[in-house]
Amino acid sequence: xxxxxxxxxxxxxxxxxxxxxRPATHEQISKSRVVNASILTFLTVLIFLILLxxxxxxVQVMMYQPYGNLLNNIVYGPGTxxxxxxxxxxxxxxxxxxxxxDKIEADYKKYI
Numbered sequence: 001x002x003x004x005x006x007x008x009x010x011x012x013x014x015x016x017x018x019x020x021x022r023p024a025t026h027e028q029i030s031k032s033r034v035v036n037a038s039i040l041t042f043l044t045v046l047i048f049l050i051l052l053x054x055x056x057x058x059v060q061v062m063m064y065q066p067y068g069n070l071l072n073n074i075v076y077g078p079g080t081x082x083x084x085x086x087x088x089x090x091x092x093x094x095x096x097x098x099x100x101x102d103k104i105e106a107d108y109k110k111y112i
């Protein structure tokens with residue numbers, strides 16, 4: 001009988017606890033956005049530095065012409081720089097879409 005009365009006063013001791021999943025709070029969402037934006041910023045700065053190095057290298061290729069004739073130097077110097085810039089911009093746009101834009105649109109749809 002004592003056990004029965006103790007369960008009336010303290011109901012949480014007699015029943016097993018269940019964890020319910022809560023929706024992500026505003027603070028958790030903003031932290032994930034900060035992390036994703038930081039990753040995107042780091043990659044953008046890294047690609048910018050790589051393109052800067054590639055630009056300097058392409059200028060040196062055109063100045064010293066180490067690859068023989070003019071056509072080879074144009075292909076290896078500025079040609080690879082243009083290809084690198086194009087692929088890098090596509091990569092940054094893709095990463096931006098996957099990391100940041102999709103999640104922002106999903107957040108806006110929740111509130112509409």
